[in-house]
Amino acid sequence: MLEQLPVVPDKRRVAASFSRSAGSYDAVASLQRQVGAQLLARLPHLTSPRWLDLGCGTGHFTRLLAERFGADSGAALDLAEGMLHHARPRGGARHFIVGDAEALPLRDASLDLIYSSLAVQWCGDFAAVLGEAQRVLRPGGVLAFSSLCAGTLGELRDSWRAVDGFTHVNRFRAFRDYETLCAESGLEVSTLERRAQTLHFTDLRALTRSLKDLGAHNLNPGRPDGLTSPARIRALAAAYERLRTPEGLPATYQVVYAVLNKRL
Template identity: 35%
Template sequence: MTPTVVDTRQVRRHFSCHAEDYDRYALVQKRVVDELLALLRRKSPSDGPVLDVGTGTGALAASVAREFANRPLVLCDLAHGMTLHAAGQLAGALALDADAQALPFRDGRFGLLVSSSVYQWLNDLPAAFAEALRVLSPGGGLGIALFGERTLYELRTSHRRAVAEAGADHPSHAQDFPTQAAVRQALDGAGFEAIEVRSADEIEHHPDVPALLRSLKKIGAQNASSDRPAGLSSRRVMQRMAELYQQDFGGAGSIPATYQVIYALARKPLIP
């Protein structure tokens, strides 16, 4: 299967438009922030300014600011609406728009780089991690969480089956997510050391498929595949997808939605 290519323009637009709704619907993402912070707390990151990449509404940044008080904090996000929202929540932080694959900071600027629920949207993990390494000072730490290959597998499997049954000319545009092995390999290739990578599943339950899709839309987590066909999927495909989802994965009155969360901790070497 050819990996999907993410259209960053769509990612920017989707998330920017839903900054006000995000915190009400991003329940899994909130739990991920708590777990990532607990991991960072145990690692005692090195001193120096902190950079939050893809800050979203600033939930992780706010927790980091409380945990590592008196350390300068910089927030950046590809989506301008998210940058503005986060800046409004954290008046003492510097906030700007920035792409994780081309960070606008000088080499060795930060002692810690954190990120939650962002790096799965990037097309080139090795390049993005190389940028992270570049902006960290020697001995600086990286702590990130991103969604892995099992994320929303129920939805993606059902959609692909529905498209295949319909005999559509275009294959399913369901988006793929990185594997745990790919994350580790990209960190190693970028030059990080003391790499720790693990994953855990978070499961949400929704009344039905339309409720799940509405929830995803409210946080901006819509499909951003560059080869997504113009317009919406046919009503027949969407109805069949919902039927297959309920049939294969659903229970009495609800359906599960699985998120595989990959946690990664690493350090920039003291000596290049």
């Protein structure tokens, strides 16, 4: 049985948050760069594909895909218009499109490759994302995605639980749900794996500032209203300090990597 996300962040809220963070995103996107590069390394050999960077953000990987496959055969799509305004002047694709991964504004069988790094975790209906990939890919086409699953930022979640009962950390679907949905998608699963990747921060402020600058701070319904009191921040910092390592305060991301193929 699928473990559905209890409540999914509103898409408009997600788009607005990332739009506001377009200018600060690249400076704090070290994990995003690492994950995207590892996803690029997992791509099979393709000859002159028509490709899409799905959830392109500021266009960093759009430009790397263009170097590899050519810009004229590529498109970049994101739900956040602010990100596209930031990406478009830098080039890398023939088309920059505002769009939703759950309802792609693209023709059937129009692509050979969909690359999507750390975007689809914001989609409430991942079965629809896979269905759209199945629709727009040509036979033999490839969907390569990375995402986040349950357990991400577990240190921060556990530290908040010592303070109050509100939802402070974004919730993501379980890895077993990715396994089930990919298996049922009609696409052939070439690889699907989960890997933990841990960043370290000097203090709590550095971590929360990084999440805010990424646009990936708490977007869930059920989050507390208003500003967090100084007393609760001190309690959170004290709880998190108990997890400190020689490298700093750990923040672990549970990353999903997948490569799926449309059958010939």
